[in-house]
Amino acid sequence: MSAMATTGDVILEGVDLKKHFGSGGLLSSPTVVRAVDGVSLDIRRGETFAIVGESGCGKSTLGRLLLRLIEPTAGDVRYEGRSILKLSKSELRRLRRELQIIFQDPYASLNPRMNVGDIIAEPIWLHNLARGSEKRDRVADLMRTVGLLPTHADRYPHEFSGGQRQRIGIARALAGDPKLIVGDEPVSALDVSIQAQIINLLEDLKDRFGLTLVIVAHDLAVIRHMSDRVAVMYLGEIMELSETDALFDNPLHPYTQALLAAIPIPSPSSRQPKALLQGDVPSPAAPPSGCRFHTRCPHARPVCKEQHPALEAAPDGRRVACHFWREIQGAGAGSISAPPLSAALSKRLALYQTWRERQDKPVTTSP
Numbered sequence: 001m002s003a004m005a006t007t008g009d010v011i012l013e014g015v016d017l018k019k020h021f022g023s024g025g026l027l028s029s030p031t032v033v034r035a036v037d038g039v040s041l042d043i044r045r046g047e048t049f050a051i052v053g054e055s056g057c058g059k060s061t062l063g064r065l066l067l068r069l070i071e072p073t074a075g076d077v078r079y080e081g082r083s084i085l086k087l088s089k090s091e092l093r094r095l096r097r098e099l100q101i102i103f104q105d106p107y108a109s110l111n112p113r114m115n116v117g118d119i120i121a122e123p124i125w126l127h128n129l130a131r132g133s134e135k136r137d138r139v140a141d142l143m144r145t146v147g148l149l150p151t152h153a154d155r156y157p158h159e160f161s162g163g164q165r166q167r168i169g170i171a172r173a174l175a176g177d178p179k180l181i182v183g184d185e186p187v188s189a190l191d192v193s194i195q196a197q198i199i200n201l202l203e204d205l206k207d208r209f210g211l212t213l214v215i216v217a218h219d220l221a222v223i224r225h226m227s228d229r230v231a232v233m234y235l236g237e238i239m240e241l242s243e244t245d246a247l248f249d250n251p252l253h254p255y256t257q258a259l260l261a262a263i264p265i266p267s268p269s270s271r272q273p274k275a276l277l278q279g280d281v282p283s284p285a286a287p288p289s290g291c292r293f294h295t296r297c298p299h300a301r302p303v304c305k306e307q308h309p310a311l312e313a314a315p316d317g318r319r320v321a322c323h324f325w326r327e328i329q330g331a332g333a334g335s336i337s338a339p340p341l342s343a344a345l346s347k348r349l350a351l352y353q354t355w356r357e358r359q360d361k362p363v364t365t366s367p
């Protein structure tokens with residue numbers, strides 16, 4: 001977890017955000033996918049904020065809404081206190097420079113016909129930040145900063161490995177001096193050893209440049225290692241929002257408990273926890289009534305089918321959307337809050353630590 005204290009002011013705020021994708025197709029009544037359905041959150045300057053949940057729960061859509069890469073169906077996003085939905089052209093340009101994104105698949109997000117120097121230089125050129133030799137120096141600096149050799153600036157994306165392509169994407173994101181970067185599954189397409197390098201790079205850059213990071217991920221080990229706070233999403237809603245340590249030490253929501261208990265154990269001799277998350281996530285086009293998790297919740301009671309739980313304040317500044325979180329704690333949720341968690345994580349985190357210790361040495365990998 002990042003060493004930085006999470007005491008910053010709010011840099012980015014989502015207010016009752018909704019994104020409903022409509023697909024008319026051949027049907028007379030179009031299907032509406034409620035990808036994000038009433039999410040409010042605030043992200044503090046200088047923190048690493050994680051958004052976690054199973055596939056299809058709306059994490060990426062929320063990440064894109066927060067940067068206004070897609071328009072919300074309803075709600076608002078405020079950057080440094082101002083709505084980003086009502087910006088002038090010049091304000092929108094500034095927003096595009098200050099809020100950046102890096103993607104899961106760096107290859108798909110890099111123009112294959114541009115060399116790496118031009119890819120990294122593009123935001124500098126677009127935002128008129130430097131020209132000529134100053135621009136070239138800046139690109140070389142950025143390449144060194146992310147552990148690439150500036151002499152490789154004339155090479156093309158296909159000449160680099162997956163990890164190096166992610167470094168190119170990060171250099172490009174840094175080129176406009178951003179304040180906040182959203183990483184949309186930034187390491188999930190990479191080998192574990194390379195994942196650790198990229199995670200460490202992001203953490204170092206965050207400290208060096210005073211960045212705020214929003215990490216969209218499904219890998220809880222990555223999230224525990226990197227993030228200060230976590231929002232757990234299910235079917236377009238936040239189920240629990242908490243400081244990372246508190247979430248992992250004592251998850252309040254049954255969905256968080258089940259997610260943590262389902263972390264696979266790396267050792268083949270270790271016993272896997274019994275499957276707690278049975279069945280698939282229901283369709284976001286027809287979410288269950290009441291609490292959206294009730295169809296898979298081991299603690300569900302009749303009221304859960306009827307009444308939608310609000311995201312209410314719990315101790316330690318946490319928030320949780322469950323009618324019965326207090327009773328569940330009292331009833332010994334420990335039976336499903338996974339002793340295997342520490343075994344699974346400690347092995348992965350030891351690996352990260354090893355890589356972290358190597359970060360003092362400059363990376364001089366060649367493609």
Ligand SMILES: Nc1ncnc2c1ncn2[C@@H]1O[C@H](COP(=O)(O)OP(=O)(O)OP(=O)(O)O)[C@@H](O)[C@H]1O
Binds near residue numbers: 022035284
């Ligand atoms: N452009 C789109 N048009 C229609 N439906 C979409 C669109 N983008 C996303 N969706 C749907 O919205 C829901 C949420 O998708 P989203 O990609 O945000 O989830 P996710 O949690 O990031 O999943 P994953 O981890 O698999 O990327 C899914 O049901 C997805 O199919």
